[in-house]
Amino acid sequence: MKDYKYIFFDLDGTLVDNYTAIYLCAKRTFEEFGMTPPDYDTVFRTVGGSIFITLKKLANCGDETATKLGELYLKLYPQYIFEGLKAMDGAREILEALKSRGKKTACFTNKQEDGARPILAHLGLDKYLDEIVGTSLHSPRKPDPKYTEFALAKLGANAAESLVVGDSPYDYLAAFNGGVDSALIAGGSNSLEDLIAECPKAVGHFSNFADLAKIVFDINL
Helix, strand or coil: CCCCCEEEECCECCCEECHHHHHHHHHHHHHHCCCCCCCHHHHHHHCCCCHHHHHHHHHCCCHHHHHHHHHHHHHHHHHCCCCCCEECCCHHHHHHHHHHCCCEEEEEEEEEHHHHHHHHHHHCCHHHCCEEEEECCCCCCCCCHHHHHHHHHHHCCCHHHEEEEECCHHHHHHHHHCCCEEEEECCCCCCHHHHHHHCCCCCEEECCHHHHHHHHHCCCC
């Protein structure tokens, strides 16, 4: 493995479990639109890309309706943001270990930055991060290489010495499209088998942070 100096962590399904809040807010959004809300398992399996992509898939609708759903969702989300929120197993430990070794780390997420920041602060994970890179309503997002370039610039990183750690093909493609290596962990809705099949050029696919930390960084959690 390379001696990575800059590590970019995805948020939902990687650093944190925020699925209860996402489900409750999606449910309320659908109800206010007079639509039958999806169940938790469907929401869990669908999360990824951005809230607009997620809602478009859940509603099986066009861009215009998805945008309206997304705008309402983002308005309602602060009411649910901390519901069921918890750090993923090993997330705090790997961030702390990397910081102690002088690595520069960032959260690199498709969640809006004004949602990502309070989540990380609430869990006390923000103190281990050098940057938090989130989206705005109409900004680029994963897997757009412009968003990866923006994240690299914000951390003062170069692609050759950087690694994206995530839980989905969106994270893999964001890294690949930006010329960055990726390591994937089956912490969210994608199984280890799916990640191996869909993300063949990742430097590794892992079941947990302990395995990732040992193999990629030679760190024992």
